[in-house]
Amino acid sequence: MYRNHRSGARALAGLVMLPGLDGAGRRFGRFMDLLAPWTRVARLDYPADRPLGYEELEALLRPALPRAEPYVLLAESFGGPLAIRLAAGAPAGLRGLVLVNTFARMPYPGARALAPLAAHLPVKSLPRWLRAPLLWGSANPADATPAQLRGTAAIDAAVIRRRLRAAFAEDARAQLASSRLPVLVLRGRRDWLLPRRALTELHGSAPHAQVLKIDAPHLALQSNPRTCAAAVLGFLRKIASRDQAMLAAANSQLASLSSTAAT
Numbered sequence: 001m002y003r004n005h006r007s008g009a010r011a012l013a014g015l016v017m018l019p020g021l022d023g024a025g026r027r028f029g030r031f032m033d034l035l036a037p038w039t040r041v042a043r044l045d046y047p048a049d050r051p052l053g054y055e056e057l058e059a060l061l062r063p064a065l066p067r068a069e070p071y072v073l074l075a076e077s078f079g080g081p082l083a084i085r086l087a088a089g090a091p092a093g094l095r096g097l098v099l100v101n102t103f104a105r106m107p108y109p110g111a112r113a114l115a116p117l118a119a120h121l122p123v124k125s126l127p128r129w130l131r132a133p134l135l136w137g138s139a140n141p142a143d144a145t146p147a148q149l150r151g152t153a154a155i156d157a158a159v160i161r162r163r164l165r166a167a168f169a170e171d172a173r174a175q176l177a178s179s180r181l182p183v184l185v186l187r188g189r190r191d192w193l194l195p196r197r198a199l200t201e202l203h204g205s206a207p208h209a210q211v212l213k214i215d216a217p218h219l220a221l222q223s224n225p226r227t228c229a230a231a232v233l234g235f236l237r238k239i240a241s242r243d244q245a246m247l248a249a250a251n252s253q254l255a256s257l258s259s260t261a262a263t
Helices: 026-035 056-063 077-090 111-120 129-136 157-169 175-177 196-207 225-262
Strands: 003-006 014-018 043-046 071-076 093-100 183-190 211-216
Touching: 014 026, 014 077, 014 225, 026 111, 026 225, 043 175, 071 077, 071 183, 071 225, 077 093, 077 175, 093 225, 111 157, 183 196, 211 225
Parallel strands: 014 043, 014 071, 071 093, 093 183, 183 211
Antiparallel strands: 003 043
């Protein structure tokens, strides 16, 4: 479930990644490679053989979160509401959220009413010509890499349908609004799977969030890993600066109190 990716520098908060619908994050490789020299990078995978929704995944993954080290949660697509749920519990060490081409509520009219229909979707047989523009932003199916094509190949169709049903029924806007964590939202300009409403609702629930629009399709981390890695690294450095400033202020206040008590 918990997959470490090398041993990075320790000056910045670590990064814990939640994958999308495939639940494994095998396609994160290049993105993780780029960040590994600067920080600890890990991913939390979802079981490939158990049909679980957000509530069950939250209960399963929460004990696997780091406890002794500061970290930031990064979630892509399906993983967004799960990250919001995990963050709402204010786990120790969590310093921020990175939400990549994702949503707090499925951004299609009547999505909740359509959730039961997920059981009838041909999730394992969508043609490449349809997946190509939706996922990697190309009208040419040949542009997809083998890793992109294998994303859900090893996952049971019932598992994917359960995740889709959960995604259509979820509404994590209130949980996101209740969090005061720093948030970075990465939105691909060529994300043709999630409409702009997804970004509007994320920003509406977290108006303090930093929003960066990047040249990428829905699978942004895989298609433009350098730009995504640079944005995430900048966010981690901001959090480190904020933590250092808070520590300096606390030390100054403590010194002041000690000086007052001594007089």
